[in-house]
Amino acid sequence: MSRWEPNAHERLQQAAMELFQERGYDRTTVEEIAARAGLTERTFFRYFADKREVLFSGSKDLEKLIVDTITGAPQTTAPLDAVATALEATAPMFEERRARSRTRQALIAAHAELRERELIKLSSLASAIAESLRGRGVARPAASLIAETGIAIFKSAFERWLEDPQEHDLSHHVRGALEELRLVTAATGAASSARPQTKATQRSRRSSP
Structure with missing residues (x-):
């Protein structure tokens, strides 16, 4: 017994x-x-x-919290916003664990087998996020793209959270990473629209039906 x-x-x-x-x-x-x-x-x-x-024992709990939060978001919520809200919801899981998380990340960074395991865990999380988005009616390619974007936001936010001398919580850095992404993509789109057309492009457009 x-x-x-x-x-x-x-x-x-x-x-x-x-x-x-x-x-x-x-x-x-x-x-x-x-x-x-x-x-x-x-x-x-x-x-x-x-x-x-x-070093990875909490990954299933993390995945469940994120998926449940996405699933429970109002149907009117934009897919990326639903993912960001779910990532913010993970902040309490890491409260009071900043020092241990720093040690953990240093160990992972120093060992190839741990880096590989982390990539596998993140890939599994991305798949779960994409599946939950498809359950909300998001098309398969878009769901996968948004899920991978969410993982990138989470990784960036987590790194900033570990290094933050002011010790803001993780949700603060998730919001910051999302806002930075939106600013960068908006600026890139504006720059592309404002870029002067080449003569070849102008000729191509004039010849188009």
């Missing part, structure tokens, strides 16, 4: 992060993580498939 261990998930995460910093990610074993947490390896594998998953 299995024994219930209080706060096992959090204890294992804390132990793993401590050991990753002390010994390095590559030299840390599951056995050492479990021992530091005062638990068994069997208990570790109840919560995590391997030591990499310690």
Whole structure:
């Protein structure tokens, strides 16, 4: 009969992060993580498939929150705005975790296998976002484009949140990244419209039916 261990998930995460910093990610074993947490390896594998998953264990909860928020948005909400609102809704998940998130990102940046795992997780999140947008009637190509744009906004906002000396919350940086995207695309569109036509373009337009 299995024994219930209080706060096992959090204890294992804390132990793993401590050991990753002390010994390095590559030299840390599951056995050492479990021992530091005062638990068994069997208990570790109840919560995590391997030591990499310690760094990505919240991805399913994050995905569910984002998808549920998009699905529940008013039907009149523009698709990109629905995605941005969903990204803002994730801010409470990261409250009080800025220091740990910085350590986590440094570990991911330093190890190719972790960078690959992060890309897989982000790709899965983009697919889930696109599927939820299609459920709202957005055409498949547009849904995929908006989902990938949302991931780009989230990545930019998350990086700024980690580095923010004023420690604004994540939603602040999501709004900032979205506004910056809109300003850039608006400026690009205006510049394109104002660009002088070449003689070849003018001849082409005159010859068009």
